[in-house]
Amino acid sequence: MVGSVPVGGGAPVSVQSMTTTKTADVEGTLQQIYALAAAGVDIVRCTCNDEAAAEGLARIVPRSPVPIVADIHFQYKLALAAMEAGVHALRLNPGNIRKPEHIKLVASEARDRGLPIRIGVNAGSLDPDIAEQFGGATPEALVASAQRELAYFGEVGFEDCKISVKSSTVPVMIDAYRLLSETVDFPLHLGVTEAGPPPAGLVKSTAGIGTLLAEGIGDTIRYSLTADPVEEARAGRTLLEALGLRERRGLDLIACPSCGRAEVDVIAVANEVMSALESRNIPLQVAVMGCVVNGPGEAREADLGIASGRGKGHLFVKGHVVRVVPEAEMVGALIETAERVMAEGIDAVIASAEAGAAEEAAATRVELLRTQGEDANHSEERIARIRELAD
């Protein structure tokens, strides 16, 4: 348990992030913690890098909506201070708190207080002797560092641990966690360290964390982005929902990529729908599709959606067209329908479909197919023009 959040042993995978404020700034840090909690984090880590930060933690912990982990580097005394401040867990970096007597003292105190510790191995700050022994921050070296820390903990009878072996190189991170999961039986915290700013940071993190989660490895996750930590929280939550590891809390907007058949600017409509529905916390899958030819069918798994055609918006619920409105009104109508689905349920909305809506959509579809044919991308015309140029 990290505070009230269960970790490992079949518990739901939890999302973590880390505050970027000075921990001594109590109000600023709490404001960020609340924003992170609203975005979907389960656990927040704050640095405890000096005495003022430890004192800040003593004020932050009782007012935080989620459990707080103190991040400790170099100074074991700050781990003791953080425990005194009432944090729910510690993160120790074995690469920079290296004296066995210090590690054992912290572990003994955590044991007596019933507090968990994450052994947070990081490729960038690996114990120098282990790096030398393995010829660098290899997966084996990262795991060896965690095992050495575990052995110190074992000497004082402490085993309430979670482990991470992060690297900024995705294949190294993946191999390290795979090896670790075969070697130890502790909950694992996943992350690609220093992943960088989005979009590359998001892609790297998703590649590493997502691969491992899909293999059943990992109990808590963190996206380490060079961005507002709220972005980390959203990304972590979205990944877990996408993998079916956590229930959907809010909107899941799907949209077609658009193509030559599109009857509307799909990107603009998707953005409009996103900003209209995002803040409403509606846990529905909503589809924005560029044409009525393929839209309702391709998005039939979505709870509801819109598809354009001939200046009209075709609203569909689970693939059934329930309403046809002028294109200018379709985003508003979609929002109304989403609210009706929430209030009355999907079946009731399908049952009260407007008379003639499905027939009108079918007729528009036939008309579009007739006029666009199979060559909606106008490939043949383009090829003819290319050939003219070549002549």
Ligand code: SF4
């Ligand atoms: S065929 Fe229609 S629904 Fe599919 S990508 Fe093209 S515009 Fe979107």
